[in-house]
Amino acid sequence: MRWPPAPWGRKGRVLPILVLAACSGPQSMLDPAGGQAARIGVMGWILLAGCAFVYAVVLLWLLWALARRHRWVEPGGVLPPQAGVERRLTNGLVAWVVGTVLILFAFVAASYAVDKSLTHLANREEVVVEVEGKQWWWTVRYPDDDPSRSITTANEIHLPVGVPVRVKLKAADVIHSLWIPNLHGKMDLIPGRDNELFLTADREGIFRGQCAEFCGLQHAHMALDVIVHSRAAFDAWKEAQLAPAPAPADEALARGQALFLTSACTMCHGIRGTPASASVAPDLTHLASRRSIAAGALPYNRGNLAGWIADPQRIKPGNHMPLVGVPPSDLQALVAYLDSLK
């Protein structure tokens, strides 16, 4: 049995959106776009309502206590506790504790129910994605039983809408954490451990995920794009990714490719269909089809790409792409070639 679409999924979101219209966005838990995030969202609103109530009670009582001017005391005098009042206050304390316990019990029950509903969404995947966190970017793989049909890309997850997905999480160096607030909470990527995350996107759109566990110098620039499209578009994207890089169409591009293959680029980057096969840096086979470069640091376009290659350490200081010092004349050819890798 499939978990029915959450009743709060669409309509329930209206009120919060009215209140926090400004908070919706491609990286916000207030604008859920997946079954998991929607359920957690409901949990959040339950907790918020309960806590707001408790907070109001405490503040009102505090206000009353401070405003009350019922007993007169001479300067330096002391008010001895009165037996009757103490008894009433003791009863009040008992009621207070009982009330606290009841509210907490409700919270625990709700939390348990939501947790349970999240496990219902798990283990029914139709698509498997492997995400490997590295200092400071993400390798994304779509494994296939037929190795030649496995896809490797970087800093971009594509998901079909409405299809449950299992995301396998691994860390190559230090601990990272994958957080796509619109789809789900976060899960850590820990060296020596395998974690996983289940996602079911409810609507098409482009979202943003970011590393949420401090991982060193460029923790701030370790993001990825999450693109949810229709099943058909997703399959088409997959087919496109399976193809090797297109051969250079003209001489200028050929020069660019030659530059790439004879320079420092090949020490780290790979492009399928060329001799470049290194894998310690993002695979560039379909670089130009991606939305961003340098793990979400810059939107993808030729200008940004040229700026990035010219001086990656200015844009993302400390990242592992060195200052290669490509001469300006070569840079244009190199960028033109990379831009042809659709």
Add this chain to the structure above:
Amino acid sequence: MSERHFVRDLSDLPTHGHGPSNLTWWGTMGFMLIEGFAFVLAGFTYLYIMMQFRHWPPGMPPPDLTWGTLMTAALLLSLVPNVWAKRVAEASDLRGTRRAVLVMLAVGLVTLGIRGFEFTVLNALWDSNAYGSILWTILGLHTVHLLTDVGDTAVLAVLMFTRHGKDPRRMGDVTDNALYWNFVVGAWVPIYALLYLVPRFA
């Protein structure tokens, strides 16, 4: 002169005591609590690391039993002179205390010697793997306690033969030192079980 409302004269109170009425006893207890808990946590770490491995110890024989068992026997036997030291100190028997402290110093040095041999037959090094690391650390931690107590005993032994030995408060120090030795022995027994017996029988 302000009015003074005295309710009791305390001139008769004693100025030194043994056990819980002694301030140092409480201090020693406090530090034993801290160190004991550190041992407990180190023991948990050992078991935690054990859970990471399929075989325990991983690919190496467990520590040889000889020296560790000898150590256990020596420490347990040392409780006899230790109790004696505590008794004579509580009885403010200076001659007896002098002898007892010397005996305890000898016992401490012997155990330190045994410990030295123990380190040579662990069959693992601290940087081989996590097992070796925790093994060396726990044994090292206990050795630090041994060293501390032997050092303390040595200082007390010297004190006992100076004019300070006649101060009844030194007797309190001897009983506290005996207490601490009990702790060192008491900590060792579970450590022995953990380091020597668990890899063999668990």
Add this chain to the structure above:
Amino acid sequence: MSSLSRNAVSLALLGVLLLAACEREERSYRGEPVGEVKPGAIVQGTLYAGAPSPPPPQRREYEGNAYHVSEGKRLFEWFNCSGCHAHGGGDIGPPLMDEVWIYGGELENIAATIVEGRPNGMPSFRNKIPDQQLWQIAAYVRSMQREVRKDVAPGRDDHMAVTPGEQNQPVTPPKPGGVASPSSEGRGP
């Protein structure tokens, strides 16, 4: 007066200490080499190249800096130097942790070896490795034999314990092979 000079001396000592610390800890990513000593221009070293005087600035800048040496270590793995040199122990390529340097053991010699390549298998990495990375790798190679300060040399890896970390590397040549613990090697008399 004398106390003044004593203070001055201790202040100077403190200053040297502080400078050493700053030099060790700086994270410099841009790689603007001080003084253009292109490794390509260096004369190929003979056996045990003598220390040139004054030492080129790279030596202090890279060998005295923990970040550079650790980056060198990362690149050593990334560029698969271990494929031949096996974490410095030597396999197809010669060992790097012993005292023997076929083509000179100074920083410049090692950099030159990487750039030029050497007969019998060492490929040339000319134009393949940017200057800063080159110096970093060379500095790391020097650290394998404890030729750099101990507080700069890298510690152990976060993978299989092949070597105990360059800072704990024995100064004397290690025995080849064996599955014994890294630290047990080289513990000679």
Add this chain to the structure above:
Amino acid sequence: MGPRDGVSSSELRDGPSLGEEDTMRRLERTWGTPPGLWGWLTTVDHKRIGRRYIATGFVFFLVGGVLALLMRLQLAQPENTLVGPDRYNQLFSMHGTTMMFLFAVPIMEAMAVYLVPLMVGTRNIAFPRLNAFSYWVYLFGGVMIVVAFLMNTGPETGWFSYVPLAGPEYSPGKRTDFWAQMITFTEVAALAVAVEIIVTVFKMRAPGMGLNRVPLFVWSMLVTSFMVIFAMPAVMLASSFLIMDRLVSTQFFNPAEGGDPLLWQHLFWFFGHPEVYIIFLPALGMVSSIVAAMARRPVFGHVPMVLALVATAFLGFGLWVHHMFATGLPHLASGYFTAASMMIAIPSGIQIFCWIATLWDGRPQWTVPLLFVVGFVVIFVLGGLTGVMQASVPFDLQVHDSYFVVAHFHYVLIGGAVFPLFGAFYFWFPKITGRMLGERLGRWNFWLFFIGFNVAFFPMHLLGMMGMPRRVYTYPAELGWADLNLTATLGALLVAASVALFLVNVLVSLRAGRIAGPNPWNAGTLEWATASPPPSYNFAHIPVVEGLEPLWDKAGPLGMVHGLRVEEREVLLTTVLDAHPDLREPSPRSTIWPLLSALAVTVLFIGSIFTPWALVWGAVPLAVGLVGWFWPKRRHVPPEPVVES
């Protein structure tokens, strides 16, 4: 009046036969600290050490605050380049480290070092030399890490130093080693103070102060000290593992050799969560003291309050895993930790209830300390409630490591500890200095702090829910976080202004504040029974306690016991439960050995950052220091004849 015939002066006792002024003169000569630098270096007076402990802690608060301001300035606008990633990482690591290890815990213990002996009615803290040693070790450790930071060797992996990021491979150089040794320094200091406080509370209470008459602040410090004893060994062990991994290649956290990065997290949070309560429980004690004095009645529900403290301490050790919900632990475990984390709201709720009930039944006096207490309730309850929200695993998966958490724990820590602490400064400043802090500046201080705090931290709740992760040195403009971040920065500036006003207030009041007198607030506990500032011997005669608020419970003067020596330092020990007089215990005089031992420890600790052999050669000066410390100083005093009673 001179010594009695036939009695040597060392035998002289306080009591009816010795005039009051003579007693005080002699006690001052016995207990006073020698003047000048030597006296300053050798003193073992808990008040002098407490004062400098507080001042040092406050300086670290200012240091941490400046670091926070720099971070806020960097984050004021997107893609800002005021500080780069390397410097920013050091800034937030130092900020957390300074605030948690060098400010919050030490200053709470410092307040206890000053106040607890006065509150229980004794002449000095238990183990005064250990107390001096603890201060020096803390000072040297703190100075070491600040100097390291200024030398670009500051910690860079956060106050939590998760491995493998903090391990040998990913944190090159000595930055993390300095951090790990700073832990050792501060933990040694904290543990020493914890033992002193426990023993002081157990054994040195004034006659009659049975456990049922112990003031709430003393209770809170007692419970806190026990928490320190059980929490700190975990982090010392963890940081030792870390430094051994880095220095001698042990494999504790290397998954390829059977270690586990999560082992670090378990050990760290087994300490790290109780740490929050170690900071927070003393503050609760301060609040109780202030509330009672300002409401003009004893705190309602003394017994439930004490039980709530103890319950908090127990529960505090059972919920460390809620910092690790996102590590993918088994469901069963996380379910348990959800329930446990929520349960801690019950004792906190009880205490909030009791304070408000006290104010409700009393007649609140609108003084600055009370303002800070009210601010505490308003802010802390909000922080506590967001904490309850995060106890829920699903919700925590979203907000964990986001700015929501940053908002939450600043509400809890600043609201729950710094506001009470400022209230305590205003409340006890007259006791410590003899002069009142300015009321007018105090109100400005409070309102700027209260408003600035909320402007700075409330927006962070929203930022977190809008997806902003923690510990980022910058963020892109497109995500719409800029306005809220700018607001937060403005709030931080307001807080800075408020703290500056406080400093001005302190400086002005030290010179020209109103003279306080012994008991300016007409409060009920024993520290107000002596002069302000208290004399070196605290009390000319040890008072006798007959109730919870001794100064309120008795119309006439306090009863006293007598018979302690006045020419030798002597304190009264009493029994643990009922505080019956038990022993007259000598108390140490000023000595340089604690300082020398602390220096030896410093050499050993800093040396061991660079070589493990420092443990060997560093032990030699340390052993010399300790032997010098414990070597009997006083001439042999023959045992007194024990009279059967």
